[in-house]
Amino acid sequence: MLSSELADLAGVTVRTLRHYHQIGLLPEPPRSTGGYRHYDVGHLVRLLRITRMTALGLPLSALPAVLDDPAAAEALLDELDHQAAADIERLTARRAVIAALRHSGAPPDLSPELSRWRSGPASTPADMARFEHEQLVLAGHLLGERGPAGFAALFGDPAESALLTERFYALGPDTPDDELKSFAEELAARLEPLLARAAELLPIDARASALMDELSKRTLRPAQHDVLRRVQQRLSQD
Numbered sequence: 001m002l003s004s005e006l007a008d009l010a011g012v013t014v015r016t017l018r019h020y021h022q023i024g025l026l027p028e029p030p031r032s033t034g035g036y037r038h039y040d041v042g043h044l045v046r047l048l049r050i051t052r053m054t055a056l057g058l059p060l061s062a063l064p065a066v067l068d069d070p071a072a073a074e075a076l077l078d079e080l081d082h083q084a085a086a087d088i089e090r091l092t093a094r095r096a097v098i099a100a101l102r103h104s105g106a107p108p109d110l111s112p113e114l115s116r117w118r119s120g121p122a123s124t125p126a127d128m129a130r131f132e133h134e135q136l137v138l139a140g141h142l143l144g145e146r147g148p149a150g151f152a153a154l155f156g157d158p159a160e161s162a163l164l165t166e167r168f169y170a171l172g173p174d175t176p177d178d179e180l181k182s183f184a185e186e187l188a189a190r191l192e193p194l195l196a197r198a199a200e201l202l203p204i205d206a207r208a209s210a211l212m213d214e215l216s217k218r219t220l221r222p223a224q225h226d227v228l229r230r231v232q233q234r235l236s237q238d
Contacts, residue, residue, distance in 0.1 A: 001038065001039050001040075001044075002036060002037070002038065002039070003017055003036075003037050003039065005039075006039045006043060006044060006047065009044055010044060010047045010048055010051055011051065012047070012051060017047075020047070020050065023060065024064065025050060025060060025063055025064060026043065026046060026047060026050065027043070027046075029043060046067070049067060050063060050067070053066065053067075056077075056080060057080050057083065057084070058076060058080065062076055097111075097112075100112045101115075104116070107133070109137055110133070110136055110137060110140065111140055114136045114139065114140050115136070117132075117136060118132060118133065118136065119132060119162070119165055119166075119169070124169060125169060127219070127221070128169045128220075128221075128224075130219065131215075131216075131219040131220055134215060134219060135212070135215060135216075135219075138211060138212065138215055139212070142208040142211065142212075164186075164187065164190065167183065168183070168187070168224060168227065169224070171183070171221070171223040171224055171227060172221070172223055173221075173222065173223060175223055180223065180226055180227055180230070181230065183227055184227045184228075184230035184231050184234065185230075185234065187227065187231050188230075188231045188234040188235055191231065191235065192235060195235065213228075213232070216228050
């Protein structure tokens, strides 16, 4: 039979046949006087064994030994079983996260813990909502695997900060400087004890702080960024 017939019978492509020839997995038959490869049933049986084993997850690199050694196949099957169990555990955990996201209404790029800190759309200008979302995404990455839960444990109920957040978003180009200064002092006073606890709970380093500051500069309005700069200066002094 020709290569196209063999491939069709085995449910693979001719390109796959050529690849198996190149890596020595499937012996290449002699060519006819016209230059065509002619396969027999032995090639088909070996190809069916290959496709069966690869469907189980066996890597191509392991097949030359496994095809001709039942003992090697048994050991490799044990390894594949462990890998499959790990995959099932990982996928089960992923489904649990998806279910939590659906239940909380959180976007898929945020953990449910951090998503709780998004402000309500009715009270948040569009550009501030974008900054808030990007800030939480970046924070979730910088804080590491245990960061989101630690963040939530540290700051408590988001409702307690809702009024302060609304006042922050309401700042604008007409806000007097003394009001910006007063608000920065109030915000720093609230953050100071929390950051002292955060030093013990969360892995925050200089690079993480610099990245958060860069995001603020890029996204925030001048008034809000000015307040955060004042807060940072105040906390650095303390």
